Amino acid sequence: MVVGPAATAALAGVGAGLLGLGAVALRAEPRRWRVGVLLAAGLWSLMTAATWAAAPTSPLAPVLLPAVGALLLGLLLVVTGLRVLRPEGRTRLDVAALALGVAMVGATLAGLALLGSAGSAAGAVGAPAVAAADVVTLVVLLLPGLPGLSFLSYLLYCLAHRGHRPRPAPSAVVVLGSGLVGGTVPQLLAHRLDAGAAVWRAERERARPGDGPLLVPSGGQGDDEPMAEGVAMTAYLVANGVPPGRVATEDRATTTEENLLLSREILRARGLVDGHVRVVTSGYHVGRAALLTRRLGIDADVSGAPTAWTFVPTAFLREVLGAVTLHPRLHLGALAAWAVATGLLAYAVLAG
CATH class of the missing domain: 3.40.50.620 (HUPs)
Incomplete structure (x- = not known):
């Protein structure tokens, strides 16, 4: 699959437009998670366009931002779960957080390693073998991709909200x-x-x-x-x-x-x-x-x-989980859409 300059430029335009919509949404109502969703979608489009501009034959460019989000969330889970090293502070939640964080970071790094090896082997093996390797890489990267994107969008929402100036004269x-x-x-x-x-x-x-x-x-x-x-x-x-x-x-x-x-x-x-x-x-x-x-x-x-910064990682992770529970149907719908999109993208890679 080769992505042409016109498609890359169009995707970059979409990304810029999404960032603009995020700025408008922030100005209209800064207390909506959709601000972060729009900003994340804009960054996702721009990162994908930039990757395709540098490597037009890279079919897995769309998974790079989810991989970044998964790495950040995984590292946050690891930092939170490291409290298990202190027996007096050990809880089942800490153990679960550490295990999940290690799994997310490991899966993402393994997927990125597979991505690099599949790309370097493109000239040495047949197209079906490369496509199969790409699909394996795709699945490995996308397993933690949705929670990574959710985390990234919430983080962007929080950062954008920090820039909002409160109104004077509250009652x-x-x-x-x-x-x-x-x-x-x-x-x-x-x-x-x-x-x-x-x-x-x-x-x-x-x-x-x-x-x-x-x-x-x-x-x-x-x-x-x-x-x-x-x-x-x-x-x-x-x-x-x-x-x-x-x-x-x-x-x-x-x-x-x-x-x-x-x-x-x-x-x-x-x-x-x-x-x-x-x-x-x-x-x-x-x-x-x-x-x-x-x-x-x-x-x-x-x-x-x-x-205190030492308190922030654990506390912010609880905030992310708490924010997710405010919109359970929305996140379940996103999970279903993610599964469909993963299948379609895998098919596109296999089809070449």
Whole structure:
């Protein structure tokens, strides 16, 4: 199979158009995963076109970006699963993550190695043998390809969302809880509270004297916590200079969705039904929190607080899995489409 310059140029044009649509979608509504899907599709088209421009006879160019995504996801799973090396932190999920990550990285590297060997052997063996080797390579590369693309599209969505500038003058600033340690506010939660307080102070300075947003720390009491997170969060904010009268404590939520819904109840009870709110959470959690605000019909901008890098890989992996569960039918449909596309591409390689 030889891809001509016209087809390569057309595919590059499609890629550029998809990137443009992604930018438009981001501007219209930054809280949609489709932003990342469009950006990933655009990059996929451009990478494929660039590969075909350099090697017009390469039939497997379309699998390169899925392979990159699979490598990234596999490495993230390996980093997460390496906690099994510490017996005190070992869980079945860690073992499964490590095994899956090693399998994804191994399969992808093996597929890329087969791709190189099949290409170098093209002049030494017959066309049927080369086609068969290409099909084997294709299947090996595409096994982790769909989760790799899903991960890559979610990562692009999160990165694009970081560039979105929150609107000024929110009616409230909601800080999402993340758990207490020994009944006290840990560093992760302190970063969220500090970021929320900074937003609250900046908005109060812009507002008229006596006005400004309400600050809502949100979090219920876990089985291993002596008090509700919201109570400890309120005490932290007050100790750091926020007037008690400007804080409304939410102390029942046990999930991010409950954080948002119960905080909205507090705002409605206080007559704050107009305008948007600002939701503050950790940086790795912004993407899924933004998806949830849109799903729940809450007009919100979501911003992130700093997080220690050692915590990010494990936490972000949980966020990816959590985001997938928000759209189960969509991902099942994508899986079916991926299987069909894999079959068609394999047939095209065999047919030459």
